Amino acid sequence: MTHEPYNKKTASDIVASFGARPEMLVQILHAFVDRFAWISEDAIRQLAAELNLSRAEVHGVVSYYHDFRTEAPGKHIVRICEAEACQAMGSRKLSAHAAANLDGEDVTLEPVYCLGNCACSPAIMVDGKTYGRVSNERFDDIMASLGESG
Amino acid sequence: MATRVYVPRETAAVSVGADDVAIAIARCAKEKGESIELVRNGSWGATWLEPLVEVVVDDKRIAYGNVAAADVPAMFDAGFLRGGESESRLGAINEIPYLINQDRWTFWRCGLIEPLNIDDFRAHQGFKAFEKAVEMGPEAVIETVKASGLRGRGGAGFPAGIKWQTVADTESGQKYIACNADEGDSGTFSDRILMEGDPLGLIESMMIAGFAVGATRGYIYLRSEYPLTHSILSRAIDTARDAGWLGENIQDSGFDFDIELHLGAGSYVCGEETAMLESLEGKQGIVRYKPPLPAHEGLFGKPTVVNNVVTLASVPNIMNLGGEKYASFGVNRSTGTLAFQLAGNIKRGGLVEKGFGITLRELIEDWGGGTASGRPVKAVQVGGPLGAYIPAEQLDTPLDYEAFVEIGAMVGHGGIVVFDDTANMAQQARFAMEFCAIESCGKCTPCRIGSTRGVEVIDRMIAGTEREANYDLLVELCDTMEDASLCAMGGMTPFPVRSVLRYFAEDFASAVGAD
Numbered sequence: 001m002t003h004e005p006y007n008k009k010t011a012s013d014i015v016a017s018f019g020a021r022p023e024m025l026v027q028i029l030h031a032f033v034d035r036f037a038w039i040s041e042d043a044i045r046q047l048a049a050e051l052n053l054s055r056a057e058v059h060g061v062v063s064y065y066h067d068f069r070t071e072a073p074g075k076h077i078v079r080i081c082e083a084e085a086c087q088a089m090g091s092r093k094l095s096a097h098a099a100a101n102l103d104g105e106d107v108t109l110e111p112v113y114c115l116g117n118c119a120c121s122p123a124i125m126v127d128g129k130t131y132g133r134v135s136n137e138r139f140d141d142i143m144a145s146l147g148e149s150g
Numbered sequence: 151m152a153t154r155v156y157v158p159r160e161t162a163a164v165s166v167g168a169d170d171v172a173i174a175i176a177r178c179a180k181e182k183g184e185s186i187e188l189v190r191n192g193s194w195g196a197t198w199l200e201p202l203v204e205v206v207v208d209d210k211r212i213a214y215g216n217v218a219a220a221d222v223p224a225m226f227d228a229g230f231l232r233g234g235e236s237e238s239r240l241g242a243i244n245e246i247p248y249l250i251n252q253d254r255w256t257f258w259r260c261g262l263i264e265p266l267n268i269d270d271f272r273a274h275q276g277f278k279a280f281e282k283a284v285e286m287g288p289e290a291v292i293e294t295v296k297a298s299g300l301r302g303r304g305g306a307g308f309p310a311g312i313k314w315q316t317v318a319d320t321e322s323g324q325k326y327i328a329c330n331a332d333e334g335d336s337g338t339f340s341d342r343i344l345m346e347g348d349p350l351g352l353i354e355s356m357m358i359a360g361f362a363v364g365a366t367r368g369y370i371y372l373r374s375e376y377p378l379t380h381s382i383l384s385r386a387i388d389t390a391r392d393a394g395w396l397g398e399n400i401q402d403s404g405f406d407f408d409i410e411l412h413l414g415a416g417s418y419v420c421g422e423e424t425a426m427l428e429s430l431e432g433k434q435g436i437v438r439y440k441p442p443l444p445a446h447e448g449l450f451g452k453p454t455v456v457n458n459v460v461t462l463a464s465v466p467n468i469m470n471l472g473g474e475k476y477a478s479f480g481v482n483r484s485t486g487t488l489a490f491q492l493a494g495n496i497k498r499g500g501l502v503e504k505g506f507g508i509t510l511r512e513l514i515e516d517w518g519g520g521t522a523s524g525r526p527v528k529a530v531q532v533g534g535p536l537g538a539y540i541p542a543e544q545l546d547t548p549l550d551y552e553a554f555v556e557i558g559a560m561v562g563h564g565g566i567v568v569f570d571d572t573a574n575m576a577q578q579a580r581f582a583m584e585f586c587a588i589e590s591c592g593k594c595t596p597c598r599i600g601s602t603r604g605v606e607v608i609d610r611m612i613a614g615t616e617r618e619a620n621y622d623l624l625v626e627l628c629d630t631m632e633d634a635s636l637c638a639m640g641g642m643t644p645f646p647v648r649s650v651l652r653y654f655a656e657d658f659a660s661a662v663g664a665d
Contacts, residue, residue: 023450025432030374030413057433064434066416067374083336084531085567087581088494089522113418113585115375116339118567119197119492119499120162128377132165 003037008046010035015050022051025061029068038069073108076146079125082111085118094122097136102143152187153231155179156204156211158261159190160346161378162339167219168201174222175203184231192347194261195489195501196248197339204243207233213246214238248517252503253479255487256464257340260347266385268393271350277395279466283358284403286469291362292318295465297473299485304330304421304458305533305562305638307484307551310465313455316445317363320453325365327356328430328449328456331372331379332414332421335534337565340489341459343501345372345379348463349386353396353409355462358469359455360407368409369449371426374416384411418535418589422637423456425591436591437637458563460489479505484550484561492518494531494567511545514568525570529578529654533562535585536642538649539575558649560642575654576661579647580608586643597640600631604647612661624651 004010014031018024025047032043039062048055062068080086080095095111102109117123120132124139131142157172158164172188179186196202199215206212212233214225221238228234240246243261264270271277283291296311317325329352333341345352356368372380387409390396398406417435419425424438427449448454464486468476477485484506490513492499497519504513510530514520521527529539538559540547547557554561569578583604590597604627611620628644635641650657 021432023430023432026415026429027412027432030415060434061432064417064436068415081336083585084535084578084581085337085494085565087578088567088569088573112375112416113589114334114336114338115161116333116342116373117162117165118337118339118494118565119496119501120165120200121494121499123165125375130161130165130378132162 004035006036006040006043008042011043011046012050015047020050022053025051025053025058026065029062029065033068038072040070075106076127077108077110078102078143079110079112079115081113081115081117081121081123081125083114085114086122089121091122094124094134094136094139098139101140152185154187154189154206155231156189156191156206158193158200158202159378159382160193160200161342161376162197163193163200163202164378166200170219171201171203171217171222174219178222178226179231182226186231189264191263192260192265193343194243194249195257195343195503196246196498197500198498199240199500202240205231205233211243213240213243215240248498248500248502253487253505254503255467255476255479256460257344257347257489257501257503258467259351260343263348265347265349265382266389268350268389268395275466275470276350277354279469280354280357280361281401282469283361284405288318288362288364291358291469294468294473295362298464298468298476299473299480299483300461300464300468300476301484301551302458303460303464303488303563305335305560307561310457310461313445313457314359314363316443317365317453317455320446322453324367324450324452325363326449326452326454327359327363327365327368328423328427328444328454329356329368329370329462330421330423330426330456330458331370332426333373333376333459333563334418334421335536335563335565337493337531337567338491338534338563339493340491340501340564342376342379343489344459344463345376346382349383350390351466352383352459352463353386353390355465356409357395357400357405357407358465359457359462361405363453363455365455366406366408368407369430370409370411371414371420371430372411373414380411380413387411417591418585419591419637419639422639425637426456427454434591436593437639439636460563481505481507481548481550483552488549488561488564490549490564490566492566492568495521495523495570496568497522506550507548509546509548510540510566513549513566514545518568521568521570523570523572525572527568528571528573529569529575531567531569531578531646532565533560534565535582536560536638536645537562537565538645539569539578539653540649541653558645558652560645574657574661575650576608576612576657579650580605580612582643582646583608586639590639594634594636594640596631596634597636597643600627600635600640601643603627604631604643608647611658614659617658621651621655
């Protein structure tokens with residue numbers, strides 16, 4: 001995943017590509033996260049101005065949804081499913097293993113509640129790609145392969 | 151002639167290496183100078199066999215299960231392209247008991263066809279139901295759906311025909327079809343398998359719904375946790391539009407219809423229909439008061455059909471084969487089929503589409519083969535995080551909306567999550583409250599505050615602090631949440647909690663330090 005620093009021009013182009021329709025705010029925020037990795041205070045200000053919304057309205061939407069992070073994430077984003085089907089296959093242990101092993105790495109580790117891969121539990125998502133049947137060993141292999149590809 | 155090879159491009163298959171298998175097959179074929187046509191199909195739903203590869207030999211599709219990329223060279227050496235023997239060879243796909251013993255009404259094209267190939271779709275009844283609908287006229291379409299007894303497959307089980315009728319009867323210059331693809335319940339993936347395996351089928355379903363009620367615009371609200379689905383679905387919409395099956399005056403029918411695909415943003419409560427509508431309008435996904443019903447005032451205040459993916463996708467065959475035929479499946483007021491999803495600690499997990507009335511035991515033992523761990527089943531959660539934990543003694547309950555209500559449970563979206571005897575159910579009760587606290591939209595107090603208090607009370611019970619007094623407090627809290635919450639999030643979180651109190655109360659004493 002390659003992201004670029006926030007810049008007003010690109011942001012403006014994104015808003016325009018959605019026709020500057022305020023009802024597209026959630027979709028526009030997704031496009032911002034895809035491009036800039038996170039939603040900054042500047043982004044909120046600009047969105048409010050260009051969509052003719054109040055800053056409070058934009059902030060409300062940003063803070064409501066889990067997907068719209070307001071801090072820069074690590075180099076890799078690792079999401080471990082901690083919903084019931086994965087719990088039944090030991091995801092709590094996997095999360096503990098991950099937390100212990102990724103300590104100090106430039107990785108954002110967070111829970112996710114269901115990846116829809118419940119017949120291959122436990123499931124994880126790394127940088128937007130879903131993996132199933134993830135044992136502790138397979139988890140380590142997946143993380144090691146990230147290191148290789150940079 | 152090129153040999154045709156199928157490798158699924160479906161989230162579960164890809165999550166266990168299907169892309170690597172496809173690459174390995176292409177490479178081996180090239181090295182051996184063999185000509186192949188590699189088709190990326192959807193999944194048949196036998197997820198436990200993924201990656202499940204097929205090769206066409208003498209018009210038969212020979213299946214190989216649990217194929218790893220590393221196995222592919224040896225498979226080629228053993229004559230894979232001619233259906234050669236190997237450890238992973240399963241025989242012809244249409245002879246696998248897991249698949250042939252199902253009632254594939256809604257999912258029949260999944261696995262069979264190339265999802266984004268409109269010619270392949272057309273060759274498999276594609277758009278036939280829409281053409282028939284146009285011939286019959288809107289009223290007859292709605293009557294057919296009513297005759298099928300089809301109920302909402304998202305969880306609430308409301309009769310689809312009545313919903314369609316309400317929208318059709320409501321006067322408005324603009325109406326909408328909103329497809330709920332925010333499949334957030336743990337243990338469910340049937341919407342996803344359908345959208346990845348037969349996306350054009352969903353598009354056709356929405357066209358039929360639009361035609362029936364007089365809506366010209368459709369929205370699909372897809373959860374963001376499904377990136378592969380998003381890519382497949384958006385390509386399918388473009389494909390349909392390019393071929394003249396979406397847009398103005400579709401195939402000279404005089405009917406205009408187009409679809410916009412929206413992504414959710416990680417909020418569970420947006421699966422609730424009014425929260426979903428708010429989110430589609432670009433706002434916080436906060437639940438609306440009802441009434442007004444979405445059928446009267448839905449998206450942007452206009453009459454809106456809100457249906458789940460599987461509800462909609464059941465309609466084309468209802469048009470093709472008749473509502474009565476669909477109603478011949480199932481039992482009592484639960485007519486038709488449901489795509490059950492076997493998940494969690496299960497040996498043979500996947501999708502099983504069967505008529506209602508099948509028991510949990512048949513699904514878990516006959517199809518599922520028991521737990522993955524080989525240990526006894528302790529509890530089964532049916533219908534997602536808001537569904538009750540059903541103890542092993544009740545596995546003979548038939549899957550039927552009303553029969554499940556009688557035992558304090560719900561069928562919901564048909565997800566079946568199996569736990570073995572190592573599970574601590576007090577931890578699961580705690581999680582039910584914790585999940586509600588994380589996902590509550592915050593509009594009503596019983597849900598917003600009650601869930602957090604629930605976690606605290608359960609923590610005290612687990613710690614052994616005044617266990618009996620806290621038990622009573624928890625029951626009272628469950629009553630309040632059930633009676634006074636605005637939607638199912640707060641109103642049904644007590645279901646799993648109460649089921650643990652009723653059947654697994656002893657687990658509170660042993661939960662300390664359990665995982």
